[in-house]
Amino acid sequence: MLQDILVTGLVNGGVYALLAIGFSLIFGVARIVNIAHTAFYMLAAYCFYTLLTKTGLGFLLSGVIAVAAVTLFSMLCYRLVIEPVREHESAVLISTIALALIFQEVMLYLFGGHFLGIPSTIEGGIRILGVSVPYQRVLILVVAAIMLGAVWLLLYRTRLGLAIRATANDLEVASLMGMNVNRVAMATVAISVGLAAIAGVIATPVVSVHPHLWLDPLVIMLAIVVLGGLGSLKGSLIGALVIAYVEAITVFALPAGAYLKGAVALLIMVVVLLFRPEGLFGVAFEEER
């Protein structure tokens, strides 16, 4: 049973981490509460599905176009919806909830409430410690690791990353220093949604595409980001693994209570916050900034 928990938790943690990285970036670094983050993930999944099944472009091209299209669309949404109210966090929150619901209803209208399957990018699987793991999940784990590394490099080894961190640290000072803070914010949105879109393309082959696809991961993402510490990429990764392992342990230890796995994970988050209100890595991140 131990090896089942170890492998299941690690693989599912990879899926969660991939989704959480982008959310953490926009939520923590740019201080934009983008509830529509997972809705963009859902849009990318639909876009990928349509390109793959209707045009026969193949996995790579369909994936690249889907990620690019959704990223560009998110920049348009930022300019039209988020930027005008960016100074008011509650307004941003409500606007992005509205955006997500609009996306959901539009997809429901266009595709109906059907559950659409996307074939695996790589068929087959391997056995790790006697546990069967499909290659697609291994791929997600690898992509999550690459994305995490890429985002870290971007934030800490490029001028754009410096600008993003400076803007997040003190908006007014960054502006006084001559930075175009709106452009930096838009770049952050694009990077963040780009990551969500990559998650949509790479992770949806293990689930199904449907108009409510954005809801379940949203709750888990919020839990991971808050648990890991706002804006901490390292925290997101650790938070994702903690949540995934807690879920796996719940299912194995309490089979009849498998439906409680999400609730138990959220409870762990609450317990951690009682002792560390800033999350596991919140302080470290603040100090880094």
Added chain:
Amino acid sequence: MLRSILAAAAAATLSVGAQAQTIKIAILGPMSFVQGENHWAGAEMARDEINKGGGINVGGKRMQVELIRADTNEIQSVPDATNAVERVITRDKVDFLIGGFRSEAVLAMQEVAMDSKKIFLGVGAAHSKLGLNVEQNYERYKYWFRVAPTKDVDLARTLFAVLGSIGQQIRTDLKTDTPKVAILAEKAVWTEALVAAAQKNLPAMKMEVVGTWQPSATATDVTAELSAIDRAGAHIVFTMLSGPVGISVGRQMGERGMKAVAWGINVEGQKDEFWQATAGKAQFVSTLDTYSEVEMTPKTIPFVQAFKQRYKKAPTYTAATYDAIMLLKAVIEQEGTTNADKLVAAIEKIEHVGTGSTASWDKRHDLNWAVGKTAGIAVQWQDGKKVPFWPPQVKGMQPFKMPAR
């Protein structure tokens, strides 16, 4: 002036006369979802067939059928469903109500329909409470009848009958006396009695219950559950799934190459789209179902073929709106009236041969359960096709297959 008043009165009379030429039937369903699509499609087929044949003979007067499409959105919102029923009763002034899917919503819709004393033929919800209401307060709830499926308790009887048959095949094929069964039921009100019954009955059926797993109905990932089931060495995964988790189970069992076979209720597995939704991974997943090209009744095969020709896919059980409308036609023509009280008395006595069942009703206005009549069929996904395999005495059934070991 007098001429104008007379003209207006004549026009009004004509208008009333024109309205009275049709029997208005509201089709209630979540129209953006497969369940609602099938509600509507089955009803359309019945309407077109009846109207093409000259309509319904009501005491010597031919009346056309007019359908009112009511999107209940009940999967997402129960209030939307009751609002839809209110609207068709008060604004569209329908004569009959047919449809419903989600038990919680249908229970609420039932109240609205009974307030207006409208006959409501349920096509979709299985919860026993709907019929229990009739027994406990007949005068109020007598206008409710369940056309499809059978109530939840009877669904369980069918499930155990088929499970016994699969268990016997496993005993023979795998040379084991006690097949191991993992219960995988979504956490919902409708599964509570079924889970309890399974835990109690399976040992008596000489089957070992290796565990009970209860994911959320909307879970998109069940890898931990399946990993545990795999580890427990289950031969059968006994499913009770109505939500999208059924797709996750089908797909992820295939991805893991599990040797256990899934049998039970998997509502998503009843749809033609299931194979695509699972990306072709749902080999050997089996489920209770209603329609296939088998001779359940003399009307089944012609209906399924006509449905496929018109809609380019097979019907699901909510397409039994066809049977509900044909039932109405039968009793209206028999009684020569659309009076609700007289029709209720007629339905209580009739045995109606439909496309999915040969139906008669008990004192709760639930279907009388009988294998080969109302118990439905069992189907298994084999190489992208839904293959019917139970009840074996029905012509057209094919062998049940197990994954290679």
